Amino acid sequence: MTASTTDIPMQPDPENPMTTASVSDVKIDREALDRSISEFAGPNADYYARSFHKIHDSTGIIPRVFNWAAAVFGPFWAAARGIWGVFWAFIILEIIAFVQIGRGSWGQLGADQMARAQAQEARAQEFLNRATEATAAGEDGSRFETLGNNLMRAAERSRETAEAAAADATMILISGIVMLVFLRVVQGLWANVVYEKQYSRWRVDPASVPSGMKLQNILLGAALGLVIIPLTVYRFTVEGVSEWITDFPANPDHYSDTARWLEAVIDNAATSGSGMFDGIVLMVRQVLDAISVALIGTPWPVVMAVIVVIAWRSAGPRVAIFTAAALAYIAFLGYWEIAMETVALVGAAVVLCIVMGIPLGIWFGKSRRAYSFAEPVLDLMQTLPAFVYLIPIIAFFGTGNPPGILATIIFGMPPVIRLTALGMRGVPENIKEAATAFGATRWQLLKDVELPLALPSIMAGVNQTILMCLSMVVIISLIGGGGLGQVILEALQFAAKGPGLLGGFAILFVAMVIDRIVQGAFRRADQK
CATH class of the missing domain: 1.10.287 (Helix Hairpins)
Incomplete structure (x- = not known):
């Protein structure tokens, strides 16, 4: 096969009519292309080379190519060729057709x-x-x-x-057969199109895109089909299905034994580490008491004036006016003291999250190995339901505000860690290399280059941590935490709609004030 040449005439330059464009030759080496397709496809390479050429030359929506192997073997052809998305999509659809055929044949309808x-x-x-x-x-x-x-x-x-x-059994049987034939025709029509797209991806990244027909793919597809299709069809077409298919053969003793073992482990850990846990509670209580004295012990006009001035200086007059209105709403309804207690709880949790989270995020951003070990822990902290945190917290730390802050830290710390690590990894390498070339030490590189460039991501993490800590206010009231969460809990207990809504709006205003101040401060720092 010789190389073919396509001549594409060039149009004259409109800006210079006197210049005549030369003719450019675009050469397509068919032999090299066929060798590439042969290397990709493996068996039946000539067939796929012809099909891919027809797909490239086709201008219609459906190219005039039909893959009889895909039509006959269905999703198993896709499994053999490593097209697992097509395999799963069509095996699910074909199961529906097989179930209809089974219901119409031996399903004993009625x-x-x-x-x-x-x-x-x-x-x-x-x-x-x-x-x-x-x-x-x-x-x-x-x-x-x-x-x-x-x-x-x-x-x-x-x-x-x-x-x-x-x-109706006959109609159900016919509908199942028609659906199965239709699905096989669709697979025959689109198999080569899908396979050609996989070939295009393979040419870009041969290492990660499957190619050829591999024995392990054939065996895996056959095993999946033999397990999935017969059991599913049997489950939906046969009366009196065996219990081992519908109900997992679990032993109730396993649950009770495991639960007792976990309780014993937690009780032993709480007893042996009581001194350490008491020390942690004492440290958290000191931070909480310091913030509480500043917010609750100080006269309310002073606290309100300071918050409004901070909002003005950080985010501008509009945020200051909104802050004053929100504080007036809180004070007017008699929520001032418990709202400041809420701010103290959230403030203590946020301070501890930031103090521990940003250094961890910097470490994880610089060390891929450390982040790979920490990522499952962060996933667990973010995906585990918040109520589950309260069980070990009560066992190890008791009840009250300090244990509530510890539960809030577990829930709110992952965002600042993840976004700090993301910001550190996003610093361009050429900038770090330039700073190092000019004699910057590792500390100077971190302080003057990496942290300023990662600051937007870090501040976004701080913002998310603040909002997530506020969302835990109601939940920590279940273990004796105070603040506005206690108001919501009491309203839920007595189905008091009015107090519940008023307390909910107070929490909303506290969250919005903190969020607007932090965002405004970041925008002003970024503009400077």
Whole structure:
């Protein structure tokens, strides 16, 4: 096969009419392309080379290529070729078709209604016999006769329903066959198109895109099909399915034994580490007490004025006006003291999250190995339901505000760690190399180059941590935490709609004030 050449005439330059564009030759080496397709496809390489050429030359929506192997073997062809997305999509659709075929062939449609009709007829016959015996004995048997006639009519309706369901078996069978044939035709039409797209991805990245027909893919696809299709069809087409298919054979003793083992482990850890846990609670309580004295012990006009001035200086006059209105709402409804307690709880949690989270984020941003070990822990901290945190927190630290802050730290620390690490990894390497070339030490590189460039991501992490800590206010009230969360908890206990909504709006305003101040401070720092 020789290389073909396509001549594409160039248009004259509109800006310089006197210049005549030369003719440019675009050469396509068919032999090299066919060798590449052969290396990718493996078996039947000539067929796929011809098909790919037709796809490239086609201008229609559906290229005129049909893959009989994909039409005959269906999703198993996709598995053999490593196209696992097509395999899973069509095996699920074909299972539906096989279930319809099974229901129409041996599904015994209406068997449950027929069994009910037979049971109703037997029960009706018993009532009619009792009516006959009562009449023979000179008693009134009309009650039994009425019950028997009613049950007989119900049995007739059940029998009609069963017969109607059985009559639909043929249509269900035909619909399943039509659906299966349609799916196989669709796979035959689009198999080469999908495979050509995989070939295009393979040319860009041969290491990560599957190619050829591999034995392990064939065996895996066959094993999956033999497990998934028969069991699913059996489950939905056969009456009286075995319990080992519908119910997992779990032993209840495993649950109880594991639960008792976990309780023993937690109790032993709480007893042996009581000194350490008490020390942690004492440290958290000191931070909380310091913030509480500053917010609650100080006269409220001073605290309100300071917060409004901070909002003005950090985010501008609009945020200051909003802050003043939000604080006025809180104070007017008598929520001032408990709102400041909420701010103290959140502030203590945020301070501890930032103090511990940013250094960890810097470390994880610089060390891929450390981040790979920490990532599952961060995933666990973010995905575990918040209520689950309270169980070990109560066991190790008791109840009250300090344990609530510790639960809030677990819930709120992952964002600042992740976004700090993301910001550190996003610093361009050429900038760090330039700073190092000019004699910057590792500390100077971190302080003057990496942290300033990573600051937007770090501040976004701080913002997310603040909001997530505020979202824990209501939850920590379940273990004795104070603040506005206690108001919401009491409203839930007594279904008090008014107090609950007013307390919820107070939490909302506290969150919005903190968020606006932090965001405004970041924007102003970024503008400077």
